[in-house]
Amino acid sequence: MTQQYNYYENVKNDVLDFIKDNEININKVDREELNEQLWVEDSVTGNGSGSYTFNANKAKEYVDDNKDLIREAIDEGFMDRQKTAEWWLDDCYESIDVSLRCYVLSQAIDDAIEELED
Template identity: 30%
Template structure:
């Protein structure tokens, strides 16, 4: 079984979001590295189900799929828990919560890496 790559999938989702949902002015400000725009767009993406699942509480809308994504990513889950919500009982919250927690944790890094990749492509 191949281990699910959260960074790979989040970066793909971020790129699709940028291409489909941002106007040319906002996109231009991102490419120029405007920190306020970058933060505004990151804040917007944080609650998008198609990127983090944080809006509804699920990215996969499927508990089994969320469990499969977590397989082999336990260290990343621990890092995300320690970084975002150290007192949370992950067992009681369930796999969809854990999947979303990792996505939220990695969003900032993945967003900035995606911007770097887009600038390199230009």
């Protein structure tokens, strides 16, 4: 049995990589500006191109592992129930995957910066 894909942990690691690769000074970083930048960064959310994985089967695997997170994002008003159901029925798993990455992004940024400050 494979381990469930953890969006929070994986997006946080992508944020850490982005910060390190771009030599961002975390002591001077504007979190809102960083959030806006990463919102469309394919290596973090996939929202720039519409895909993080560039692999529908991999996205489906990640999404299928995280129905509770999808429900949470819908309950929080971040994702639309009807649109998400349409994506699911149309096998648009990459759209759901990107939405989940954007949903956890702010927390991932906070966690990454906290980790770097320690």
